[in-house]
Amino acid sequence: MQKSILIVGACGQIGTELTYALRDKYGNENVIASDIREGNDDLMGSGPFEILDATDYDALEEVVAYYEIDEVYLMAAMLSATAEKFPMRAWNLNMNSLFNVLNLGKEKKIEKIFWPSSIAVFGMNTPKSDTPQSTIMEPSTVYGISKQSGERWCDYYHHKFGVDVRSVRYPGLISWKTKPGGGTTDYAVEIYHKALAEAKYTCFLKADTALPMMFMDDAIRATLQIMDTDYEKVKIRSSYNLSAMSFTPSEIAEIIKKHIPDFEISYDPDFRQAIANSWPSSIDDSSAQLDWGWKAEFDLEKTTEEMLGNLKK
Numbered sequence: 478m479q480k481s482i483l484i485v486g487a488c489g490q491i492g493t494e495l496t497y498a499l500r501d502k503y504g505n506e507n508v509i510a511s512d513i514r515e516g517n518d519d520l521m522g523s524g525p526f527e528i529l530d531a532t533d534y535d536a537l538e539e540v541v542a543y544y545e546i547d548e549v550y551l552m553a554a555m556l557s558a559t560a561e562k563f564p565m566r567a568w569n570l571n572m573n574s575l576f577n578v579l580n581l582g583k584e585k586k587i588e589k590i591f592w593p594s595s596i597a598v599f600g601m602n603t604p605k606s607d608t609p610q611s612t613i614m615e616p617s618t619v620y621g622i623s624k625q626s627g628e629r630w631c632d633y634y635h636h637k638f639g640v641d642v643r644s645v646r647y648p649g650l651i652s653w654k655t656k657p658g659g660g661t662t663d664y665a666v667e668i669y670h671k672a673l674a675e676a677k678y679t680c681f682l683k684a685d686t687a688l689p690m691m692f693m694d695d696a697i698r699a700t701l702q703i704m705d706t707d708y709e710k711v712k713i714r715s716s717y718n719l720s721a722m723s724f725t726p727s728e729i730a731e732i733i734k735k736h737i738p739d740f741e742i743s744y745d746p747d748f749r750q751a752i753a754n755s756w757p758s759s760i761d762d763s764s765a766q767l768d769w770g771w772k773a774e775f776d777l778e779k780t781t782e783e784m785l786g787n788l789k790k
């Protein structure tokens with residue numbers, strides 16, 4: 478029998494592409510997209526959609542029962558930069574939505590959960606380069622605190638109640654189909670839009686700020702891959718480190734110049750610089766490689782070709 482999947486927060490940067498990928502794989506009718514707002518025309522037209530508030534347990538339970546949902550992908554969250562402006566709203570959304578989905582698992586109303594964590598779980602005292610899977614964390618942002626707490630709760634629900642929850646710590650994600658939703662790594666998407674439109678970009682991070690990044694196709698592949706992995710092979714139930722590439726604003730500008738020779742970058746760091754300073758510059762994802770065979774395919778060169786090629790169309 479075909480499984481039935483619910484995506485919560487499906488209209489965001491990742492949710493949109495995840496919905497397309499899951500609909501390709503499992504059939505449009507078996508993948509229910511949901512969000513508190515409507516998504517783009519492609520998403521809305523390609524299969525079932527529900528307006529759903531992830532913080533409302535009863536509403537979530539009703540949709541799960543109605544569509545006989547087996548798996549939930551929880552993508553609703555407030556991201557790092559926005560969460561610094563609305564700390565309590567971020568905490569309520571990021572934590573309550575997770576508890577609601579974990580409790581559906583505990584009550585055996587769903588079989589499997591995907592919930593993303595982030596490199597924001599790390600902090601100033603974390604080893605910055607090749608950050609290990611298990612290390613000092615001490616996040617200093619509201620968003621990072623919510624993600625680290627979320628990881629502990631996922632691990633707890635798995636060991637205490639047998640909930641099959643799976644998670645990866647996404648790095649900054651670069652995509653062209655949907656714009657990013659208020660994170661600290663958003664510059665690495667904006668820069669391509671501005672390069673094509675104006676041949677110049679003012680970056681809100683300093684030139685030498687190295688951060689871990691990933692092209693969206695890799696992030697979606699990792700998500701499907703960890704969800705397809707045999708139960709016993711998913712050994713880490715907090716969240717897996719995940720890595721693809723690491724670069725600075727000046728390095729991405731150099732690569733863009735190869736395609737757009739008159740492109741110019743300038744720098745005007747804002748409050749997001751402090752957030753970036755607290756995050757790793759590169760990530761060791763050997764546990765994900767070992768446990769479920771993770772391997773990234775997109776480096777900065779290939780990502781740039783994809784971004785500029787598709788945004789030009």
Ligand SMILES: NC(=O)c1ccc[n+]([C@@H]2O[C@H](COP(=O)([O-])OP(=O)(O)OC[C@H]3O[C@@H](n4cnc5c(N)ncnc54)[C@H](O)[C@@H]3O)[C@@H](O)[C@H]2O)c1
Nearest residue numbers: 486488489490491513530531553554593595647649650658
């Ligand atoms: N984009 C990245 O670079 C990145 C990196 C690391 C982790 N993540 C994580 O991945 C997940 C998805 O991120 P994204 O970039 O797609 O975010 P996004 O902001 O683009 O999308 C989030 C979606 O959630 C929806 N939403 C907000 N409140 C809701 C509610 N109460 N109920 C239902 N939906 C609600 C929004 O309308 C939006 O469509 C988040 O957990 C985020 O923390 C993202």
